[in-house]
Amino acid sequence: MQLFFTSQTTENQFELDSEESKHLIKVLRKSQGDTVYFTDGRGNLYHCKIIDANAKKAVLRIEDREFQPEDDYYIHLAISPTKNADRMEWMIEKLTEIGVHEITFMESEFSERSHLKLERLEKKIVAACKQSLKTWLPKLNPVRPMKELLQDQQFNDYQRFIAYVDKENDRHLFAKAKADQAYLILIGPEGDFSQQEIQLAFDNHFLPCSLGKSRLRSETAAVAAVHTLQLVNNLKDL
Template identity: 50%
Template sequence: MQLFYHENIEGQSVSFGAEESRHLTKVLRKKIGDLIQVTDGKGQLATCILEEISSRGARLQIKEKTLSPKDDFEIHLIIAPTKSPDRMEWMIEKATEIGFHKLTLIESENSERHRIKTDRLEKKMISACKQSLKFHFPEISPFASFEEMLNTSQSFDGQKFIAYVDEQNDQHLFGLAQPHGKYWILIGPEGDFSKKEIDEALALGFEPVSLGKSRLRTETAGLAAVHILNLVQEKA
C-alpha cells in the first residue's frame, strides 16, 4: 500500500495540489482509474479513485472510508531539543515509524537549543506516517518550559518517568512500565537535567528510569524510550 495524506476527507472527493499530483503521476506512475489510499491522520482511511489529473493538481473520488482503532496505550515523549535540528528531525522521523502519540519540546536549565520550528518536524512526522502506514498521526504540543511541563503533569493519571544518567538509577524503563497504559517519558538535553529539575520531577511523582548501561545522546535516548515502551506492550 502507498499511503497519501489529506487533512480533510469528510466529503465525497479529495483534491491534491501540483506537488502531490506530480508524485502520483511521475514517481508512482498512477493513472486515471487507479485506486489511491488517503488518510486524514485522525484514524480515517479513504479508498479513492483517481479521476482527474492536470498541471494544477489531481482530484480523487472517495469510494469507501474505514476508521482505524486507536492504540490501547499512549506515549507522550517530552524532550529537550538538540543543538542540531537535523538530529532532532531524524529522531522524530524514526520514533514516528516505531510509534508514539504526543511530543512536547521543553526548555531545561542545560538546554542547548531554546526554540525550534515545529513545521519541519510536522512534515517529517507526516512523511514517516505515510511510510509506516499509520492512520493516527502524533500530536505536537506547544514549546514549554520545564516548570510549565511539571505543572501540566499534575493532572496526568498515567505512569510518569524521567530518564537521566546516574549510577544509582538502575531501574530500567522496560521493567517499570506496565503494558497498555499511558506514559510520560522525560528526556533531558546533552548536559542532562539539573539536580533541581530531577528533584522537582521526583517530588511530583515521576519515577527515575534507566534506558540501559550506555550513555546516550539526547536523540538516541528519545528513540530508545519510544522503542522500549512499544516493546512493553508485548509483556502482557
C-alpha cells in the same frame, strides 16, 4: 500499499495539492481509474479512485473508508531540543515510525535550543506516517518550560518517568512500565537534567528510570524510550 495524506476529506471528491499531485501522477505514474490509499491522520484510511490524473491538481473520489482505532496505550515524550536541527528531524521521523503519540519540547536548565521550526517538523511527521502506513498523526507541541510540564495536573493519571544518567538509577524502563497505560517520559539535553530538576520531578511523582548501560545521545534516548514502551505493550500477551 502506498499511503498518501490529505486533510480535505469533508466531501466524497477532493483535489490534491501540487506536491502530492506531482508525486502521485509523475513520480508513481498513477493513471485515471487507479485506486490509491489516503489518510487524514485521524485514524481513517480512504480507498480512493483517481478521476482526473492532473499532475498539478489531481482529483480523487472516495470509494470506501476504514477506521483504525487508537492504541490502548498512549506514549507522550517530552524532550529538551538539542543544538543540531537535523538530528531533531531524524528523531521526529523515527519516533513517528516506531509509534509515539505525542511529543512536547521542553526548556530545561541545560537546553541548547529554544526555537524550533514546527512546520518543518510537522511535514517530517506526515512523511514518516505515510512511509510507515500509520493513520494517526502524532501530536507535536511547542517548547514549554520544564517546571510547567512537571506540575501540569493533566498528567496525574499517567505513569510518569524521568530518564537520566546515574549509576544509582539502574532499573530499566522496561521493568517499571505497566502495559495499557498513558505514559509521560522526560528526556534531557546533552548535558542531562540538573539535580534540582531531577528532585522537582521526584516531588511531582515522576519515577527515575534507566534506558540501559550505555550513555546515549538525547535523540537516541528518545527513540529507545518510545521503543521500550512499545515493547511493553506489544509483548504483554506473549
